[in-house]
Amino acid sequence: EVQLVESGGDLVQPGGSLRLSCAVSGFTVSYNYMSWVRRAPGKGLEWVSILYRSGSAYYAESVKGRFTISRDNSENTLYLQMNSVRVEDTAVYYCARVEIGWYVFGDWGQGTLVTVSS
């Protein structure tokens, strides 16, 4: 059974840092395309970042230079390092598996809430 379980969401002050984790079971993270998507309160979905099998990573303009996506193959876990966070980064963050060849988000975690506030 495929499972993606996010953790690490918390209350953080503007300018601070936070690392989100996504523990995966049922498939191998390093063999897949993995992504982070967020939904701010009262807003729609926003793609944040993607990590391809090759190790290449891409980011939305809104987080470029502040967030870093990575994986730990031994732990089968995806990460999102969030630095210099802003109030507008407040959202539920979902990790998702991207269907190779179709570029859609096929499997999702339940999400973890990040609140940026002083």
Place this chain on the structure above:
Amino acid sequence: DIQMTQSPSTLSASVGDRVTITCRASQSISTWLAWYQQKPGKAPELLIYKASRLEYGVPSRFSGSGSGTEFTLTISSLQPDDFATYYCQQYNNYSYTFGQGTKLEIK
């Protein structure tokens, strides 16, 4: 970046109705378009990919069409479980964009 615009933002309908949601891309995306359903407190679920291909396990009352810049999601006969928020999503050149969402409400 490619912008995705959904309409309407909110749609009120009754069980049994046929409804259509539209998604427009700011430039051509061929058929690299997907549709998702999201219910409160839950993760989104993939319904349609490549504009018109039904995801495994999704009821056949859902269908998608379109290419280039204009796309539609149609629900042929609304069921109580279908009242939710729907999003389109495009892929182009290593970047992904969602529409702003359409909330489907019970009339």
